[in-house]
Amino acid sequence: MSQAQIEIQLIAIVVSVACALPGVFLMLRRMAMMSDAISHAILLGIVLAFFVTQNLSSPLLVIGAALTGVLTVVLVELLHRTRLVREDAAIGLIFPLLFSLGVILISRYAGNIHLDIDAVLLGELAFAPFDRLMVFGRDIGPKSLYLMLGILFLNICFIGIFFKELKLVSFDSGLAMALGFSPTLIHYSLMSLVSVTAVGAFDAVGSILVVALMIGPPVSAYLLTDRLSILLLLSSGIGIIASVSGYWMANLMDSSIAGSMATMVGFLFLLIYLFAPNKGLVSLARRRRRQKIQFALEMLLVHILNHQGKPEAQRECHVGHLSEHLYWDKDLSRQVLKQGEREDYLQRQDDYLFLTPEGQDIAEKSMLR
Amino acid sequence: MSDKLKNQNPQNAVEVEDLTVAYQEKPVLWDVDLHVPQGVLQAIIGPNGAGKTTLIKSILGLVKPSAGRILIYGQPYEEQRDLVAYVPQRGSVDWDFPTSVLDVVMMGRYGSLGWFKRPGKKEHQLALEALEKVGMSEFSRRQISQLSGGQQQRVFLARALTQDAQVYFMDEPFQGVDATTEKAIITLLKDLRAAGKTVLVVHHDLQTVSEYFDWVLLLNVRRISCGPVQEVFTDQNLKLAYGGKVSFLTHHTHTEQDQITNI
Numbered sequence: 001m002s003q004a005q006i007e008i009q010l011i012a013i014v015v016s017v018a019c020a021l022p023g024v025f026l027m028l029r030r031m032a033m034m035s036d037a038i039s040h041a042i043l044l045g046i047v048l049a050f051f052v053t054q055n056l057s058s059p060l061l062v063i064g065a066a067l068t069g070v071l072t073v074v075l076v077e078l079l080h081r082t083r084l085v086r087e088d089a090a091i092g093l094i095f096p097l098l099f100s101l102g103v104i105l106i107s108r109y110a111g112n113i114h115l116d117i118d119a120v121l122l123g124e125l126a127f128a129p130f131d132r133l134m135v136f137g138r139d140i141g142p143k144s145l146y147l148m149l150g151i152l153f154l155n156i157c158f159i160g161i162f163f164k165e166l167k168l169v170s171f172d173s174g175l176a177m178a179l180g181f182s183p184t185l186i187h188y189s190l191m192s193l194v195s196v197t198a199v200g201a202f203d204a205v206g207s208i209l210v211v212a213l214m215i216g217p218p219v220s221a222y223l224l225t226d227r228l229s230i231l232l233l234l235s236s237g238i239g240i241i242a243s244v245s246g247y248w249m250a251n252l253m254d255s256s257i258a259g260s261m262a263t264m265v266g267f268l269f270l271l272i273y274l275f276a277p278n279k280g281l282v283s284l285a286r287r288r289r290r291q292k293i294q295f296a297l298e299m300l301l302v303h304i305l306n307h308q309g310k311p312e313a314q315r316e317c318h319v320g321h322l323s324e325h326l327y328w329d330k331d332l333s334r335q336v337l338k339q340g341e342r343e344d345y346l347q348r349q350d351d352y353l354f355l356t357p358e359g360q361d362i363a364e365k366s367m368l369r
Numbered sequence: 370m371s372d373k374l375k376n377q378n379p380q381n382a383v384e385v386e387d388l389t390v391a392y393q394e395k396p397v398l399w400d401v402d403l404h405v406p407q408g409v410l411q412a413i414i415g416p417n418g419a420g421k422t423t424l425i426k427s428i429l430g431l432v433k434p435s436a437g438r439i440l441i442y443g444q445p446y447e448e449q450r451d452l453v454a455y456v457p458q459r460g461s462v463d464w465d466f467p468t469s470v471l472d473v474v475m476m477g478r479y480g481s482l483g484w485f486k487r488p489g490k491k492e493h494q495l496a497l498e499a500l501e502k503v504g505m506s507e508f509s510r511r512q513i514s515q516l517s518g519g520q521q522q523r524v525f526l527a528r529a530l531t532q533d534a535q536v537y538f539m540d541e542p543f544q545g546v547d548a549t550t551e552k553a554i555i556t557l558l559k560d561l562r563a564a565g566k567t568v569l570v571v572h573h574d575l576q577t578v579s580e581y582f583d584w585v586l587l588l589n590v591r592r593i594s595c596g597p598v599q600e601v602f603t604d605q606n607l608k609l610a611y612g613g614k615v616s617f618l619t620h621h622t623h624t625e626q627d628q629i630t631n632i
Contacts, residue, residue: 161485171473174431174455179479180447181479225467228467
């Protein structure tokens, strides 16, 4: 690996963790789409701050952009509070407005500088290592790596210090307010954090990928755990895997790094969605199947209990007649019998079924239910 | 805390005067007065949309009133937060939130912890004791997504118990719980009353009002009546609160009165 490759991956890793952390709380607060709104609307802030400073690497750009991010949230809430517009519709109205104002300003007044729409949407991670941070004339690494490390540090501090408050406000904002923790304050602090993160990440990876990295990893991790602290760790881990594997996929296919990383986020989600141990589709289906067989077995035990030792037992308890009497298909009958014999509830003698004492016990209990 | 209790008029745990709350100029509560003496178990009843939840929320500062004064032991709520515990409606939170029973119960201690401080051993212990009281000890490590409705309600109650408050506000604690849980909850509420606490409960089942509570507020946007159950929970007041829809109620109150005369 060349030094540039290592640096690109380092930036990608830091960006993905920095995005995943506030993303967890966005997801839990059902505000996933707010990340989309903020990451687009900040363009206007960047452009306006650029007009003031005439300098693309000024820290004012971050502040200006973060302010527009918060402005987006405020405007969406104001519009929503009039009760004339639903919240999702309000998001859909506000952020394209702010974003397109930014687009117009760029195309009208800033055509000749490095602020083009493509870079805004997709970023260009491949160029990130070219912009170096020099300290006392020494090259200490790419600028965006340090910017993102700073933002990551900020996010970790905020979530570390206000973990309890964030949890309370996200779970039960009514109680939070009654106990004297201002949900509004926490809310806007989190939104400012999301905005700052989006600005930093946006420079490196573009606005679409910011959304992918903020929402994809937390949503995937949510299918793997029921604990908030583990959720934060897993989200970061999934973000890292997606960004590093995305980078190598782009390398292999000679395509967009940002696009490949976002694709990997989606791919990882799909894998987890299908194969997560408890909440995944496959394990859900398997569990349902098992429950179905277990219940069918219980039915069979009760059926045998009812007819065992009676004159009709010949007919009712014959293996070959199961499908006729219980209207089961052959496959189900076979599996239920197998399960019954394996658990030692049933015995077979000359193709007639008998209950073992355990089976009798289960059947009697089932009837009482 | 004892100072706050001592200094004030000891009779009334909650005083509400001329409370009006409006959503978009539509009054939800209209000039409501309420005086709740210390140590009563009070039901707040009234039809849907009568403003029962809004009343509780405005006392707790969650809804901003258009007018009116609210005092807890003679002081505004903001200064008496540590005297008040709140049990919101069970449906008001997301029970898929990734957290454990013990964690939720410990949230009751967050108020006295204040900003920044994390819950520690003491909070852990208090939460376990509260879970014990509601019969949920063995569920402390359970994820909240795996609880039944009745268990969720017990967790919320345990959370309120850890607040160790003087006044408890509960929004429909009996909603969607089975008979066993309802009995367990009412025993708990009576224990609180026996310990001198004041409990206000939004309640829906008119059949059980006289059995469970000793004080009652009938509400329908305006205050219909408030006071001891025997005086206030009458046929006439119920008609006033519920309008024409009270045929089954009148029947019920008659049998209630019959029972009383029989005794």
